Amino acid sequence: MPLARRVRRSIDIWPGFVDALATLIMVIVFVLMVFVLAQYFLGEALSGRQKALDKLGREMAELAESLNMQKAANAALEAELVASKAERDRVEAWAAGLGQDVAALVALKDELEARIKELDAAAGVRDGELVSERKLSEEARAQAALLNRQIEAMKQELARVVAALEASETRDKEQKAQIADLGKRLNVALAGKVEELQKYRSEFFGRLRKVLGDHPGIRIEGDRFVFQSELLFASGSADLGPDGVEQVKRLAATLKDIAKTIPKGVNWVLRIDGHTDKRPIASSRYPSNWELSTARATTVLRTLAANGVPKDRLAAAGFGEFQPLDPAETEAALARNRRIEIRFDQR
Template sequence: MAGLSRRRQRVFDIWPGFVDVLSTLLIIVMFVLMVFVLAQFFLGQALSGRDAALDRLGRQLSDMADMLSLERQGNEEMRLSLSQLSGQLRDANARAESLAAQVREVDDTKFENSRLRDQLAGVAKLEQDVAALKALRAELEAEVARLGGQLGEKEGQIAAERTLSEEARAHAALLNAQLEQLQAQLGAIQQALDASEARSAEQKVVIADLGTRLNAALAEKVQELQRYRSEFFGRLREVLGAREDVRIVGDRFVFQSEVLFPSGSSQLQPAGQDTLASLATTLMAIAARIPGDVDWILRVDGHTDRRPINTAAFQSNWQLSAARAISVVNFLIERGVPPERLAAAGFGEYQPIDPGQSDEALARNRRIELKLDQR
């Protein structure tokens, strides 16, 4: 018994695994059938709509064919009536000619009697009938022409409807072909999009690397320019000496306006020219050692105090500050500084360094600032 129980324990029950597999397959088959049924339903809707349109066009063609047959029957009746009226008109013309001949014979014999008068009256009536028949014939011919035109229009409409029906079938076939082409194009676009996203990720990595390199290069150039700027300001301080009216504020070398210009003027005075000449010599000496790939520039900024000016030469502090900066630039150019390395700007009274109202504060705000910067 113990051996039998051990053999029973070794038997594995695989039935639940088969049930899971079968249930999974059944779900997949149901999903595929549902997709197929939905596709058949939408396709049937589209085809039924097209069949309904074709049936409607067929009914319209049948109605137009009936109308065309009626129009043709009416035209035949009109033509028959017209031929009968033409025969009557010919008979009336013959009778009129016969009576006219009789009248001429009567005129020749000069007989006047009551029968002749009746015949003349009959001739006049026949002439009226002939005129009426001619008018009726003209109306009938116009009506026949109009009906012929309508018949041509109906035939053209029927031909157009037939063409439209054929075009609708061709358009449906073309739409199906275009749908297949669009699906193929969509697949190609998706592949191209995937490839583009892959290339974009690679390019982002390259751009990030280039940005890092560019920032490093810019930082290196800025540090190099900062080194030459420090050397320029240091040597300029040695040349000018310890003067109270010339000082360093941040990264700028500041000259009080009185050192360079008379009050209210943009003409350099002799002492100012000597100071700027020393500055130009120092700048040229430093510039000769600055590498060519460092794009440096010396910016000259003119500033005034807040007291307004209105003279024949300068109508505002804007004009005075700009004119003084330009005068400094022109003098440096005369001393050999390259023009492409210079820039002049006028700020008027709108960039004060001392907000006070005293004469000392106003004097500090009247200044020329020099800054060695990167363009």
């Protein structure tokens, strides 16, 4: 009798176990379905973003080509304007000389007319010399008529020169208006480029702040990301310490991620600037702070390049002690001036 009870209890447990196992399998299937759906929607979202980025890259390439064409047209217009100004100056000089010739001819005409009047008056009172005086008067009149024709021709030529000068000035104004319009369009295009670069700069700084965290030796000042030299280098050295190598590797990883999202038409560069304090250094390796600051900036650049950052997007510069942030003589001020600045800039 006890044996029969034990057998019955064993049989009663099995259905519950089967139900629990079935429930567990259903839960696993449901979780897998949710995961597959999430992967599908995430893939669709990423595909849409990549298409948008490709479209933006094509638009930026078209804009760059349009800018180059506009710059070439602007240069041609400026060259034509210079030639037009030179021609206008030449015509003005020639017109000035022509005006002087006309004035001289007018004066000569007036003189001849006065002479004719004198001769006519003398002919009335000198009967004995009437014939010779009349001949002289006729010659003077002929000469005056010739001068009148020459003056008229000069006036016509002067009118033609004035008309050509006015046409040149009109063309000059039109060219200036075209150049001004091209300048406005170039400014609008450049403003768009700067705005787009500013967007990626903000994204770069935002991501970098998340990766590096709130470290007292790292800060953002305007458009620069600043590392205190002590965080990366030992005193008087341009070799990265272990912590410095780690910080620069994080920077490289962040920059590589951002570079993938920046369209090819955006011409950007990451500039690394080295700065020291004003205390002099003199060694066989670093004769001055210029060499030390340049070597530190170059070390950061090489480390970024070694960790996958494109070399054509990197630049390094050394400023020595000549661009301090704090002119005070305190240790805190000197430490603040010893720094590496990272700038996300336009090339």
